[in-house]
Amino acid sequence: MTTPLRTRIMLADDHALVRSGIRLILDSEPDLEVVEEAGDGIEAVEIALRGTVDLAILDVSMPGRTGLQVAREITRRRPEIRILLLSMHENEQYLFEALKAGAAGYVLKSAANRDLVDACRGAMLGRPFLYPKALQALTKELLDDARAGGSLPRDVLTAREQEVVKQIAEGLTTDEIAVQLVISPHTVERHRSNALEKLGLRNRVELARYAIRRGLVEP
Secondary structure (H helix, E strand, O other): OOOOOEEEEEEEEHHHHHHHHHHHHOOOOOOEEEEEEOOOOHHHHHHHHHOOEEEEEEOOOOOOOHHHHHHHHHHHOOOOOEEEEEOOOOOOOHHHHHHHHHOOEEEEEEHHHHHHHHHHHHHHHHOEEEEEHHHHHHHHHHHHHOOOOOOOOOOOOOOOHHHHHHHHHOOHHHHHHHHHHOHHHHHHHHHHHHHHHHHOOOOOHHHHHHHHHHHOOOO
């Protein structure tokens, strides 16, 4: 997916004041623009299906449909749209459900003025965003699962695919990986797609989890 020069954003939150504040943060950036707003989950899905946005920022708790339900629907019907979940809760269950729903990140409202712009840019570059405690929770889940004897995906990746997965987990973009490995961006994307297919995974976040569990990167 080519990153647009100006990311078109849908902001979905049932509080108009919250939307207004977040819009001020995003619209002040030259590469970000809120072009659509939704006050509930049903409206958010309707807007997303029009295909007029590149990124959806969804409040976890909305009337009609929750942000998690909206994320699942968008992922199923418009997989090219990147998704961020926005919440006032440091809740591990919300975090894990957001990742399962296909979200590229989970941002706390209390830190939106600090984290949201970076999270938006990261989502468009394929870099998952997690606040520090969320990353700790994710790592703990993986370690607990390993101690309990949880099975790991069978290692079927080639050496080059492992290199690409490792660098994806470290947050590098496709172009950066191409430079590091002295291959074309197209080849990087081919290795990424092959790895996803072989491992039965869906996105970069799941590849990052795989890399941690396999010891390709340090948690």
